[in-house]
Amino acid sequence: RKEVEQDPGPFNVPEGATVAFNCTYSNSASQSFFWYRQDCRKEPKLLMSVYSSGNEDGRFTAQLNRASQYISLLIRDSKLSDSATYLCVVRAGTYKYIFGTGTRLKVLA
Amino acid sequence: DAGITQSPRHKVTETGTPVTLRCHQTENHRYMYWYRQDPGHGLRLIHYSYGVKDTDKGEVSDGYSVSRSKTEDFLLTLESATSSQTSVYFCAISVDRDQPQHFGDGTRLSIL
Numbered sequence: 001r002k003e004v005e006q007d008p009g010p011f012n013v014p015e016g017a018t019v020a021f022n023c024t025y026s027n028s029a030s031q032s033f034f035w036y037r038q039d040c041r042k043e044p045k046l047l048m049s050v051y052s053s054g055n056e057d058g059r060f061t062a063q064l065n066r067a068s069q070y071i072s073l074l075i076r077d078s079k080l081s082d083s084a085t086y087l088c089v090v091r092a093g094t095y096k097y098i099f100g101t102g103t104r105l106k107v108l109a
Numbered sequence: 110d111a112g113i114t115q116s117p118r119h120k121v122t123e124t125g126t127p128v129t130l131r132c133h134q135t136e137n138h139r140y141m142y143w144y145r146q147d148p149g150h151g152l153r154l155i156h157y158s159y160g161v162k163d164t165d166k167g168e169v170s171d172g173y174s175v176s177r178s179k180t181e182d183f184l185l186t187l188e189s190a191t192s193s194q195t196s197v198y199f200c201a202i203s204v205d206r207d208q209p210q211h212f213g214d215g216t217r218l219s220i221l
Contacts, residue, residue, distance in 0.1 A: 004151065034209055043199055043212040044152070087151070094206060095165070099144075099151030 001026055004090050006100040014108050017078050021103045023088030024070045032091035033064055033071045037084040038102065044087055047073075078107045112136050113213035115200050121219045128187040130216050132200030134180075140203045141183040142167075142210060143175060145196040152199065158183055159206065190220045 005024045013019045025033075033050035048055065050062040050071050061074040071090075075082055088100040112135035122128055132141060140159055144152040144167075154167030156175040164175050172194060174186045187194055197217050201210035 032207055043215050046209045046211065049209060091207065095154070095157050095159075095167070097142075097154065097210065099153075101149065101151050 003027060003092065004088055004098045004100040006086075006088050006103045008101060009104040010106050011103065012106045012108055013078050015078055015080060017107075018074065018076045019078055019105065020072055020074045021086055021088075021105075022070050022072050023090075023100055023103075024068075025088075025090045025092070025098070026069065027090070027092040027098075028066075028069060030069075030090045030092045033062075034089040034091075035060075035062055035071075035073050036087040036089060038087055039084050044099075047086070075105075078105075080107050080109060083107045113200060113202055113211065115198075115213040115216050117216060118214065119217045121221065122190055123221055124191055125189050128190050128218065128220075130185045130198055130200075130218070132183040132185070132213055134183075134202050136202060136204075136211075137180060138202040138204050139180070140206055140210075141177065142201040142203075143173075143183065143185045144199045144201065145169065145194075146199060146215075147196050155185065155198075192220045194218065195220045 035047040036044040038044045054063040059076045063072045085102040085104045087102045114133045116131045142157045143155040153169045158164045158177045176184045200213040203210045
């Protein structure tokens, strides 16, 4: 089993739709959680950190479920510009950052 | 955007040649990292640094070495490049080890 698992997608959604991705992790001692977005042939860019109580940044909401060991990302009112690959990142040790392979999102006009 | 510059951006070289990739930051962050990204894998840590001359191995360090003689520069060296090292290499920095990392633009390296 991979330490961090994501559905590769693609998730094809119309503009304006709400879409959610999950990411599961295997190490119950994981300490920090992040979502990054990566555009084709570009570097990963931090989208948001994920806090235990859940957090929101505009149209994006992230949640953490420690009991079931997953984090989620919800995107409301999808824009064409949201099309990208979304990477889940889990810090499982002092310098041990584990990156998921990403979920690809395509927002369709 | 975080002030991180990677050079070169693209390189094609032959098996057996030495290759050095450079990461330069203007943020004065203590922590720097080298990752590689390959299809079917998440980013994988090659080496990291927690200060000048303080470096350690990541999960895929075989065949790579690093040096950090100044806060702003972190060099990754492939002593004798192999085709399995064809990849996209990303440098990242963070202000502290539990803070999010910010990435450079990447280096596309092809070993023929």
